[in-house]
Structure formats: structure tokens, C-alpha cells
Amino acid sequence: MTNTDILKKLFIAFAKDDKEEFYRLAEEYIEREKKKKHNIVAKELKEALYSSKISTKSIVGRNYKNNIPIPRDTEKGFPLVEIKEYELDLDSLILPEETFQILNQIIKEFRDADILATYNLKPKNKILFCGPPGTGKTYSAQVISSVLNIPLIYVRFDSIISSYLGETAANLRKVFDFIENGTWVVLFDEVDIIGKNRDDHYEHGEIKRVVNNFLQMLDTFEGSSLIIAATNHQHILDPAIWRRFDEIVYFDLPGESERLKLFELYLKPIKKNKIDLLEYAKKTEGFSPSDIKMACIEAIKYAILNDKDQLTPMELDYALSRFKERMNIRNRGRKK
Ligand SMILES: Nc1ncnc2c1ncn2[C@@H]1O[C@H](COP(=O)(O)OP(=O)(O)OP(=O)(O)O)[C@@H](O)[C@H]1O
Ligand SMILES: [Mg+2]
Structure with a gap:
């Protein structure tokens, strides 16, 4: 098929209002440009293709393609994750210039993962947000998800920790399996629960196991998602956790x-x-x-x-x- 053929079919799909075919052909065209190493052109076409509201849906559609049900706690059956979509602007996030630039860089790397890949490079995809309460850690994850046009998977850590020994690891596994089947911004919020020690009401050994489990899963994580973990108790996090992240962003009180x-x-x-x-x-x-x-x-x-x-x-x-x-x-x- 020549490029003209594809364009012709693309027009027909548009005229027939066949969205699925239209996106398939457009993607094919973009792939061709990529193969020719026209990375900038490919990127611009992709942005144009996914610039409207309809396109948001089509990205979402890609996430739901496998139709995997939302993971649930084995014992109690409550959902372990929530999928949320936001429409927030970068402008609504007020941060010191350096912090803002770090976030911007994370967004850029993730958005242009295709270009990085042609140089055998990967975007940073494991980020830790820390800092005092109310400084915008959770909010930044929501903004990043909006700007990237990718839904946010919200994982509350305390709901993962089950009172039944052993269930916790199983719950974590389910969450990671789910994440690996799509492209998301994943927020593990308030992860400090896993770093809390003795005075906590959870058994010490169990918490250690949870920490190790989480770290292992982070280490072996291969998906195309952007994982963000947030905490306001960074001092009680296990030092081993720190090494696992590509980037640590500190949210300070505003000047x-x-x-x-x-x-x-x-x-x-x-x-x-x-x-x-x-x-x-x-x-x-x-x-x-x-x-x-x-x-x-x-x-x-x-x-x-x-x-x-x-x-x-x-x-x-x-x-x-x-x-x-x-x-x-x-x-x-x-x-x-
Ligand atoms: N840097 C910021 N710029 C603009 N608005 C902000 C900022 N930080 C927080 N806000 C506003 O305050 C609300 C609460 O902030 P957020 O939940 O992000 O805090 P947090 O850092 O996650 O706190 P915690 O550690 O308690 O979870 C946000 O929804 C947002 O409306
Ligand atoms: Mg928060």
C-alpha cells in the first residue's frame, strides 16, 4: 500500500464516520513515518491525532482494550484501585521554578518516549513525591495525568494492606498485573504506611514483607505506565525504597x-x-x-x-x- 492509498482510505473512513478505521489508518501512517526515522513528523502527527476530546476517549479505549476487571481485595471484595480522569492545567500548579522544571521534564520524557526509544533510552517512570501535607503531591499527579491525557489510577496503600496475612502480597500483585496491561499514570498515594515501624498497629514482620514485595514489584515493573508514589513522611521510609526511584521530587512549603x-x-x-x-x-x-x-x-x-x-x-x-x-x-x- 502506498502512502496515497492510506490517505485515500483515511478520507473514506472519515466520510463514513468510521472512527475505529480512521484511527487505525492514521496510526499506520504514523508508524510509516517512524520507520523512515521521521520522528518529529511522527510525533507531530500523533499529537494532532490525539489533540481533541474524541482522542482522549480513544486513548482511554486503548487502556481498557483487554477489559481486565478492576482488581479487588480477595477477602472483602472492595476495589484496590480507582480510575480517574481530570482536566487540569499546568498553570494551576504553583511551584518553585526548579520543582516545576523537574515535573515538566518528567512529562516531556514520558510524552516523547517514542523518540527516546529510537536512541535506546527510556523515560523516567518511577517517581517519588515527598514533602509536607497540602503542598501539591497528590494534585501534581492529577495535573500530570491531565496534561499527558492519560487516566490516573489511584492506589490507596492502606486498602492494599489486608488484615489477612499473605493477602497483602496478593493484592499488590493484582494491582501491578492490572497496571501492566495499559498505559496509565499510577499514583501510589500515602505509601508511608508501608514504611511505618514498630509503634504501628500492623505487625512489624508483615510490614517488612510488604515493603520488600512492593520494592520487588517496582524493580521488575516493565509496563508503559508512569508510576508515582507520594508520602509526607519521607523520613520513615525504608532507605532501600529510595534507590528504587528514578527521580525524587521534594515539595516544600511555598516561599x-x-x-x-x-x-x-x-x-x-x-x-x-x-x-x-x-x-x-x-x-x-x-x-x-x-x-x-x-x-x-x-x-x-x-x-x-x-x-x-x-x-x-x-x-x-x-x-x-x-x-x-x-x-x-x-x-x-x-x-x-
Ligand atoms: N502547589 C500547588 N499549587 C496550587 N494548588 C495547590 C498546590 N498544592 C496544593 N494545592 C491545592 O490544595 C489541594 C490539596 O493538595 P494535595 O492534596 O495535592 O496535597 P498533598 O501534598 O498531597 O498533601 P498530603 O501529604 O496531605 O497528601 C489541591 O487539590 C489543590 O487544590
Ligand atoms: Mg496527598
Whole structure:
């Protein structure tokens, strides 16, 4: 078949609204370009092909091709993973430039895996996110999944750990088997549960086994997915875990300039009157992005419920003072 033949068939498929045939032919054409080592052309065509909403579905379709049922806990039958789709922009993620660049690089490598492959290189696909609560670890995984246009598989670690000895390993295996059959962004959230030691209510030996199991499965993982593990207790993770990851990203509390951007982002929905956001960025040291978001939402609510269409320092100050009170209570609880 010549290229013209393919194009002709492609047009016919389009005219007949035969989506499956259309995508098959388009993919074939792209493959030909790749074989000719026209990698950039192939990449551009692929991006064009998958740039619309319909295409999102077709990528999803590829994931579900084998129609493997969602893995479930053997004993209790609850699902071990959740599949989620998001529509989030990179712009909605406020991070220091270096952190942002690391994430961007991960996205680029993954997106251009085909090009890397022609040089016998692989994208980084095992990433560890760590840092304090509310700094955007879970959120970043959601953004990455949106930007890559690949669904997110959310794995809650505590649901994997079964009270029945031995089930845990089986559960993990099921999750990995499922993942290996598609292309996903996989988030193992709150993995610290496996790193917790003695004072935990799980038996020590069992936890060690779980850690070893997880590491082995990470080591031998061959799928085309991007695996992200997240924790806010990096200090209690087994040192052996660290070596298993291609990249470790630390999410720190935001500095003044990030806090300013966060205020701008989360107060965007409302008009502001006499508010100097920089002043607020200065006086919110120690706030996480999530704290700032919550305080902004509170302030907007006060304004709206008081029949104002503009936000003034009064509402924002009130929201922040309420928030600081909350933080005090939280810290008191911690010291006990
Ligand atoms: N860097 C950020 N930029 C913009 N918004 C953020 C950022 N970090 C957090 N948020 C907002 O706060 C919410 C909660 O953050 P997220 O769940 O990602 O925190 P986390 O780091 O996973 O915390 P934890 O360690 O408690 O799981 C997010 O859904 C998002 O709306
Ligand atoms: Mg989280």
C-alpha cells in the first residue's frame, strides 16, 4: 500500500464516520513515518491525532482494550484501585521554578518516549513525591495525568494492606498485573504506611514483607505506565525504597513569591478592593498551598454571604485569623 492509498482510505473512513478505521489508518501512517526515522513528523502527527476530546476517549479505549476487571481485595471484595480522569492545567500548579522544571521534564520524557526509544533510552517512570501535607503531591499527579491525557489510577496503600496475612502480597500483585496491561499514570498515594515501624498497629514482620514485595514489584515493573508514589513522611521510609526511584521530587512549603501567586490564583473568581496581595503573601509564612486555598475560599464566602461583590481586606483578614486559630489547635494536638 502506498502512502496515497492510506490517505485515500483515511478520507473514506472519515466520510463514513468510521472512527475505529480512521484511527487505525492514521496510526499506520504514523508508524510509516517512524520507520523512515521521521520522528518529529511522527510525533507531530500523533499529537494532532490525539489533540481533541474524541482522542482522549480513544486513548482511554486503548487502556481498557483487554477489559481486565478492576482488581479487588480477595477477602472483602472492595476495589484496590480507582480510575480517574481530570482536566487540569499546568498553570494551576504553583511551584518553585526548579520543582516545576523537574515535573515538566518528567512529562516531556514520558510524552516523547517514542523518540527516546529510537536512541535506546527510556523515560523516567518511577517517581517519588515527598514533602509536607497540602503542598501539591497528590494534585501534581492529577495535573500530570491531565496534561499527558492519560487516566490516573489511584492506589490507596492502606486498602492494599489486608488484615489477612499473605493477602497483602496478593493484592499488590493484582494491582501491578492490572497496571501492566495499559498505559496509565499510577499514583501510589500515602505509601508511608508501608514504611511505618514498630509503634504501628500492623505487625512489624508483615510490614517488612510488604515493603520488600512492593520494592520487588517496582524493580521488575516493565509496563508503559508512569508510576508515582507520594508520602509526607519521607523520613520513615525504608532507605532501600529510595534507590528504587528514578527521580525524587521534594515539595516544600511555598516561599513568598509562590504564596503571592497562590493568592492571585485562588482569589481570581472575585473582584478585589484595596487588597494588597503581596502584603498577604508576606504574612502567611508557613502556610501550605492547600491552607492558602482554603483561606481564600473562606474569604470569598464571607464576602458573598454578606452581599458584597468585592473582596476587601476585612474578609480576608477574618478568614486568615480563623485559619491561624485552626493551625494553633492543630499544633496543640500534635505536641501531645
Ligand atoms: N502547589 C500547588 N499549587 C496550587 N494548588 C495547590 C498546590 N498544592 C496544593 N494545592 C491545592 O490544595 C489541594 C490539596 O493538595 P494535595 O492534596 O495535592 O496535597 P498533598 O501534598 O498531597 O498533601 P498530603 O501529604 O496531605 O497528601 C489541591 O487539590 C489543590 O487544590
Ligand atoms: Mg496527598
